[in-house]
Amino acid sequence: MPLYIRDNATAELVAKLAKERGLTKQDAVRLAVQAELDRTREAKPxxxxxxxxxxxxxxxxxxxxxxxxxxxxDLSGEGE
Known part of the structure; x- marks a missing residue:
């Protein structure tokens, strides 16, 4: 199922993550979404x-x- 990102700021963030990690944009999106799901699942009050x-x-x-x-x-040595 295709995913279209119509927001330029989001597309730029995905491209930046992909470039920094040496990933495809698809893998960058998967990595980011999985990290957020893991963070949410592991979060405790x-x-x-x-x-x-x-x-x-x-x-x-x-x-x-x-x-x-x-x-x-007495602890600080100032006691007499």
């Missing part, structure tokens, strides 16, 4: 990506120490 990251990188348990000015001064 931010909430889910953050949940997975938090599971892989949990917060350390609470130490019970008070994080006040004196604590940070």
């Amino acid at each position: 931010l909430r889910e990506r953050l949940r997975e990251w938090r599971e892989a990188n949990p917060l350390p348990p609470p130490t019970g120490l008070k994080a006040d000015k004196a604590f940070f001064d």
Whole structure:
């Protein structure tokens, strides 16, 4: 089934991709469309990506120490 691109800007983008990759225009269109389909399929909502990251990188348990000015001064060597 033929595909006609009537938009000059789109045709120029396809030609540019084909030239940069050493492809035919048909292969450039196939590559671009497949990449977009893959990207869309693999995209996860931010909430889910953050949940997975938090599971892989949990917060350390609470130490019970008070994080006040004196604590940070001591960390930076400014405490007395």
